[in-house]
Amino acid sequence: MKQNILNGCRILLVIVYTYTLFHKIFDMHSFMDTLQKSTIIKNNQIDIVFYLVPFLELITILALLFWNKIIGFYASLGLTLVFTIYLIALNNFSLYKGCSCGGIFNELSYSQHLIANGVIIAVSIIAIILFDNKKTMKK
């Protein structure tokens, strides 16, 4: 049972990160456009964020799939947490409100996006708690 929940969490996170990563790669222009319009990211940080975010998402996916699953869950928690704080700051203190998660995520309202992020954070935390280092997870 525990193992099934853990696998479910892992598959869900892999799907979410793969979806947003592919969206960034296949619609790079839109991702760059979002970063350019962000009031929080400075001009000289745009290129760094442009490459760093997809790279971290890729690392998270690889860790969750093949490498060290617990690292993948921790990375997922950290990434989504940081992104959620960014989103809150952007929506509360700045005129531009945007994310570039792509596709269905772009259709979400601010509060729906926060709920979705909250679910991903919760899933990551549950997975970390359930994870047993001594047992190998089924792929």
Add this chain to the structure above:
Amino acid sequence: MKKGVIIISIIILGIVAMLFFIQNNKNKKQLELNTERNIEKQLTLEEVLKVDKRLSVMRVVSDNLYFVSWSKGNEGKLFDYSLSPLSYIREIDLNIDNDPSMIIGIYNIDGDTLYFHDKMKNSIVKALYNKEVKIEEVYKYPKQFQRMSDNSNNSFIVSGWNKDYEVYFDRFDYKTKKITNIDVKDQYIDVYDNSGITLDGVYYSNEKYSVLLPYGVNRVYLFDRNFSYKGKMNLIYGKLDFEYRDSNNEEIYVDPNNLYPNLSAFVDKENKLYILTDHSTQWDSSNKCFIDVYNLDNRKYIESYKIDDYEGSKPRHIVKYKDYIIVLFENTINKYLVK
């Protein structure tokens, strides 16, 4: 236990890192006044009218208020309201072809004749409206333009930017279709990159003047009603940086941290220019608006009125009507007595 410590550490670290990042990146641009605001008169709220759609481009013609709405379902429509008392009268549907992409930019009502800027078609349209709307002529302007002034003897100032984003000003005669360049000499313009975008703003007119008020520059450009350039007038705040972001492709990205203090304006019969000035910063934007009044004849600042947000909404457009200032908010039209 160990996992709990790591989870809490990640959460604390994430929050601290992001707070530091946000604090460090927070844009601190704000208006610096060159002269103290002279606030002696107050605005007293007299009337409020709720509106069911997001209205824009408020104009006053005799005792009526007109608006466009760019919200879905209202493409190509003007909305007519009475000023005393504030009440809805009717809609004027100029979208004869039911084109869902139609966007009316600026419009100008002159008796039964109406001129408007059809943005998607880059055209200036002449329409007659009385009981029924009749489109008289659609003139596709030969070059891309962004703004046009009110009509004066069937002529307009038409302005925009060329392929290098440099500003141009044309005098356009609707009858003869003659276009002549208006020479606007101002070194200030040359200082800015992409002057066409930087100087983007709206024209406001009365019987004597047409004034271009850029959204993000501390200066207005004055033209007479023959559309000859008459010079500029500095506003009461200092020059703002208007910046662009580095981009590897052809596209121009305006820095989202630029300030746009000049929200809207109105020129009254006494040649006073009322500017709705937003004193907000990117991070502090509630109750930061003023109406600054200038004399266009001597190009001097006169006075200001403080205008507060209403039901959480910032004022968006103003017009002067008798002793009142009419203010458009997100969901209401408010009438304030100036005293």
